[in-house]
Amino acid sequence: MADGKVGTNLTRHIYQKQMEHPEATGELTGILNQVAFAAKIVSREVNKAGLVEILGLTGMENVQGEEVQKLDDFANEVFINILGKSGHFCIIATEEEAEAITVPEGYKRGNYSIALDPLDGSSNIDFNIAIGTIFSVHRRVTEDEGEGEQDLMQPGRKIIAAGYVLYGSSTMLVVSTGDGVHGFTLDPSVGEFLQSHTDIQIPDKGNIYSINEGNYPYWTTGVRKYIDFLKEKDKASGRPYSGRYIGSMVADMHRTLLKGGIFMYPADKKDPKKPGGKLRLLYECAPFAFLVAHAGGAASTGTGPVLDVVPEDLHQRVPFFAGSKHDVSQVEWFVGKYDEDKE
Ligand code: P6P
Numbered sequence: 001m002a003d004g005k006v007g008t009n010l011t012r013h014i015y016q017k018q019m020e021h022p023e024a025t026g027e028l029t030g031i032l033n034q035v036a037f038a039a040k041i042v043s044r045e046v047n048k049a050g051l052v053e054i055l056g057l058t059g060m061e062n063v064q065g066e067e068v069q070k071l072d073d074f075a076n077e078v079f080i081n082i083l084g085k086s087g088h089f090c091i092i093a094t095e096e097e098a099e100a101i102t103v104p105e106g107y108k109r110g111n112y113s114i115a116l117d118p119l120d121g122s123s124n125i126d127f128n129i130a131i132g133t134i135f136s137v138h139r140r141v142t143e144d145e146g147e148g149e150q151d152l153m154q155p156g157r158k159i160i161a162a163g164y165v166l167y168g169s170s171t172m173l174v175v176s177t178g179d180g181v182h183g184f185t186l187d188p189s190v191g192e193f194l195q196s197h198t199d200i201q202i203p204d205k206g207n208i209y210s211i212n213e214g215n216y217p218y219w220t221t222g223v224r225k226y227i228d229f230l231k232e233k234d235k236a237s238g239r240p241y242s243g244r245y246i247g248s249m250v251a252d253m254h255r256t257l258l259k260g261g262i263f264m265y266p267a268d269k270k271d272p273k274k275p276g277g278k279l280r281l282l283y284e285c286a287p288f289a290f291l292v293a294h295a296g297g298a299a300s301t302g303t304g305p306v307l308d309v310v311p312e313d314l315h316q317r318v319p320f321f322a323g324s325k326h327d328v329s330q331v332e333w334f335v336g337k338y339d340e341d342k343e
Contacts, residue, residue: 004026009015009194010036010192010193014029015184027110030086031086031089031114031137034088036080036184037077037127038082039171039192040171041205042075042078043167043188046131046167050150060255061302062341063095063132064243071119072119075119076094079094080092087108088112089109089114090110090133091151092113092114093282094117095116095120098315100152102146104233109145110140111140112137112140112160114135114321115136115287116135116300117132117288118133120133121246124246127217129246130246130250131167132248132254134249134283135165136283137197140145141154149314153311153312153314155286155309155311156308159290159307160268162176162287164291165250168251171188173176173186176291176294178270181197184196197258204260204296204325206241206262206326207238207259207260208259209227209241209243210244210245210262210264211227211243211257215245219267219269220338221335221338223264223334224337225333226330240284249263261327262327263320264322265277267319276317277278277318279317280315284320286309288322289322298319298325300322300328301319301321302321303334306318
């Protein structure tokens with residue numbers, strides 16, 4: 001029998017956090033509520049994608065040279081329209097747009113910038129595998145009316161809020177404003193994100209590794225030796241590890257946040273155009289590095305913290321190793337010891 005108790009929802013959670021920080025302007029509350037609003041709209045379309053024939057390709061390509069699925073387009077437009085007109089942002093970058101987008105004429109330019117992947121893992125849409133939205137918020141650094149890419153091109157250390165939406169068996173919003181990592185599950189019957197996870201903490205050591213082993217021949221020596229090491233039997237250390245790879249970063253990283261272990265997308269020699277691996281710094285690796293750090297884990301390029309990388313290009317790619325501190329430091333050891341060709 002329902003006891004009538006309603007847990008904290010996203011709005012109340014953010015408001016409570018804001019009350020704990022009187023210096024807060026309340027803008028973060030507005031920003032996260034706007035992200036949640038856009039996520040609800042995208043969630044509705046993702047959940048009925050299989051029914052309304054929205055699947056299939058638009059036949060266009062995005063800046064990554066990837067065929068754009070209709071849901072990609074839809075999610076991109078929803079987030080740009082809602083966030084662009086919210087009055088909180090001066091500039092927006094998304095995976096689907098080659099250039100950063102400024103606020104439409106007639107709408108207030110805000111004090112923040114946001115970089116987002118509107119629908120990551122979109123190649124999985126047709127197979128009903130979980131996909132997601134990833135976002136990262138910075139304070140603007142330019143003067144009024146002077147917004148530019150430099151408001152976006154800040155290192156992850158300067159992120160003030162980041163999170164993701166996981167469109168899976170349920171729709172979850174996981175977010176941090178630097179004070180713990182918290183999860184909210186959408187209750188479609190009331191249209192509210194209700195708090196389901198408080199202060200997520202990654203175990204110091206895991207027993208799951210997550211990587212696309214089809215790229216094994218293209219990895220550096222250090223990465224290959226690390227993966228071989230994880231497969232050696234050793235009862236004392238809990239090896240061999242279990243392999244889990246969904247091929248959708250949000251789903252793989254959500255599991256890593258909750259269960260520990262390590263998710264990896266190393267640099268590989270498969271595509272000369274992508275020497276830094278496949279994942280993008282601004283709206284995939286840096287936001288997850290921020291979340292992992294606030295959940296007690298670590299995120300590395302293999303040779304240093306992802307949060308310290310200063311972006312040089314909106315769509316820059318970096319090698320990415322993230323999860324339990326013990327596991328990330330172990331892969332860094334192998335890279336340090338064996339990768340003569342490390343950057
Ligand atoms: P691969 C999805 O396209 C994505 O950007 C991430 O969500 C995912 O982790 C990665 O690519 C999967 O790439 O090369 O293993 O298929």
